Amino acid sequence: MAEIDRSLVRALPLFANMSDSDLDRLLSRAIMRRVAPGETVFEQGQKATQFFLLLHGRLKVTQVTPEGQQIIVRVVHPGDIFGFAQALQRDDYPGTPIAAAESVVICWPNEVWAHFVEQNPHLAINAMRSIGQRLQEAHTRIREMATEEVERRVAHAVLRLMDQAGKREAEGVRIDFPLTRQDVAEMTGTTLHTVSRIFSAWESRGIVKGGRQKLLVRDRPRLEALAEGEG
Amino acid sequence: MAEIDRSLVRALPLFANMSDSDLDRLLSRAIMRRVAPGETVFEQGQKATQFFLLLHGRLKVTQVTPEGQQIIVRVVHPGDIFGFAQALQRDDYPGTPIAAAESVVICWPNEVWAHFVEQNPHLAINAMRSIGQRLQEAHTRIREMATEEVERRVAHAVLRLMDQAGKREAEGVRIDFPLTRQDVAEMTGTTLHTVSRIFSAWESRGIVKGGRQKLLVRDRPRLEALAEGEG
DNA sequence: GCCTCACCTTGCGCCACGACAAAGACGGGG
DNA sequence: CCCCGTCTTTGTCGTGGCGCAAGGTGAGGC
Numbered sequence: 102m103a104e105i106d107r108s109l110v111r112a113l114p115l116f117a118n119m120s121d122s123d124l125d126r127l128l129s130r131a132i133m134r135r136v137a138p139g140e141t142v143f144e145q146g147q148k149a150t151q152f153f154l155l156l157h158g159r160l161k162v163t164q165v166t167p168e169g170q171q172i173i174v175r176v177v178h179p180g181d182i183f184g185f186a187q188a189l190q191r192d193d194y195p196g197t198p199i200a201a202a203e204s205v206v207i208c209w210p211n212e213v214w215a216h217f218v219e220q221n222p223h224l225a226i227n228a229m230r231s232i233g234q235r236l237q238e239a240h241t242r243i244r245e246m247a248t249e250e251v252e253r254r255v256a257h258a259v260l261r262l263m264d265q266a267g268k269r270e271a272e273g274v275r276i277d278f279p280l281t282r283q284d285v286a287e288m289t290g291t292t293l294h295t296v297s298r299i300f301s302a303w304e305s306r307g308i309v310k311g312g313r314q315k316l317l318v319r320d321r322p323r324l325e326a327l328a329e330g331e332g
Numbered sequence: 333m334a335e336i337d338r339s340l341v342r343a344l345p346l347f348a349n350m351s352d353s354d355l356d357r358l359l360s361r362a363i364m365r366r367v368a369p370g371e372t373v374f375e376q377g378q379k380a381t382q383f384f385l386l387l388h389g390r391l392k393v394t395q396v397t398p399e400g401q402q403i404i405v406r407v408v409h410p411g412d413i414f415g416f417a418q419a420l421q422r423d424d425y426p427g428t429p430i431a432a433a434e435s436v437v438i439c440w441p442n443e444v445w446a447h448f449v450e451q452n453p454h455l456a457i458n459a460m461r462s463i464g465q466r467l468q469e470a471h472t473r474i475r476e477m478a479t480e481e482v483e484r485r486v487a488h489a490v491l492r493l494m495d496q497a498g499k500r501e502a503e504g505v506r507i508d509f510p511l512t513r514q515d516v517a518e519m520t521g522t523t524l525h526t527v528s529r530i531f532s533a534w535e536s537r538g539i540v541k542g543g544r545q546k547l548l549v550r551d552r553p554r555l556e557a558l559a560e561g562e563g
Numbered sequence: 564g565c566c567t568c569a570c571c572t573t574g575c576g577c578c579a580c581g582a583c584a585a586a587g588a589c590g591g592g593g
Numbered sequence: 594c595c596c597c598g599t600c601t602t603t604g605t606c607g608t609g610g611c612g613c614a615a616g617g618t619g620a621g622g623c
Contacts, residue, residue: 174475189461190461222449225449225460229463230420230421233416236470246521248403294611313618512601525602526579566623569619576613577610587602587603
């Protein structure tokens with residue numbers, strides 16, 4: 102297995118204000134792992150023995166209900182930590198991260214966390230910020246699901262994906278990883294049928310351009326208008 | 333203003349593993365404040381200059397959408413920290429905490445947080461656990477809103493309130509603070525009309541007993557069954 | 564090049580739930 | 594004790610979007 106790219110890691114907000122030597126010691130205990138699309142990093146309910154950082158690629162974190170319904174709780178982007186169950190006072194993982202694209206993660210045994218945080222409060226502070234942002238985003242989603250109709254929720258979800266995984270192209274901004282209608286449905290609490298209908302309608306208005314596991318936003322302002330409820 | 337009850341604070345999980353002298357220094361910078369029912373501690377959008385701990389009482393944290401729709405993001409229970417915007421990388425408060433019952437909060441200026449965390453990593457670790465649990469709960473609510481019908485969501489919300497604010501009584505378990513149908517609606521993403529209908533149906537089956545701003549659960553097992561979808 | 568699987572589209576009927584409306588009941592304040 | 598505001602109940606109606614069903618289409622494997 103190749104070496105971990107030091108400069109990439111050094112630049113992450115999670116490790117801001119951390120000394121190089123501390124970072125070196127932390128990385129020396131890390132294990133790198135490649136994950137192919139469709140593969141999982143760990144499984145929901147499994148005992149949490151490690152925590153993770155996504156270096157490259159993209160992960161969808163899913164939860165399944167007792168009835169077998171699946172939802173996507175979150176998309177993990179490069180630089181994000183995940184599988185943080187232990188720091189959150191759980192002994193099992195609450196969800197399953199599935200690689201949407203070819204990905205590379207690094208992982209540490211749980212003990213490493215407590216050990217390093219004691220010596221390096223910045224790590225805890227930075228991690229808290231990251232978790233705090235996730236909490237904010239979760240509250241935003243709750244508010245949207247409680248008050249908005251499906252089309253607006255889908256618009257919001259797409260805008261969020263643009264910001265987090267958008268890639269400028271000639272015709273507009275492409276969502277930079279394979280994303281099915283089903284995925285979008287599981288992110289917005291609806292069905293793939295409804296998402297498909299919405300995308301079709303948008304496409305005929307020139308707002309987006311679809312495709313198999315593809316999505317390209319051509320008219321962001323109009324999408325924003327839809328998200329604000331001006332439909 | 334009376335003294336802060338030291339032993340009460342000492343027992344909070346947030347301050348576990350913290351030395352008495354550190355805790356004393358932290359408390360010496362705290363300000364105590366009484367909040368009457370209906371009053372707010374701060375307002376959504378206001379610049380975040382302080383963070384808070386609820387000592388007594390109960391707060392409902394609301395968010396209003398640009399359209400004026402209101403939802404309850406969270407209920408704050410005694411011992412919880414809130415108004416933590418700064419640690420979460422925001423400079424304004426994302427919601428408005430309103431006292432549901434007579435409450436007492438203590439507050440600190442923002443600088444205190446960074447200062448104390450540097451010397452006392454446990455504080456950061458404990459705070460992260462608390463935020464982590466809130467994140468879990470938020471994900472649970474998202475999953476519920478995405479996959480469950482209204483009645484089940486209401487059942488889940490009531491069960492959660494029982495666990496967090498239940499008080500054993502002769503006839504069952506009472507939710508220990510004033511709670512309107514509207515509140516429950518704002519917690520579950522529905523309307524007060526629907527909540528009222530659901531409570532009426534439950535009452536006629538002997539599962540709960542309602543009242544003006546009151547709720548008493550008489551048959552928890554059946555409520556759990558409803559929450560699991562056996563209706 | 565063809566087959567097959569996975570993904571996507573579209574139509575139709577139904578129902579849970581929200582919108583609207585109106586009237587009852589509890590409780591605090593004067 | 595009565596008044597008024599707030600909270601609650603209950604009815605009717607309309608509809609967004611889900612369930613079900615059937616048929617397209619692109620991509621990868623052999």
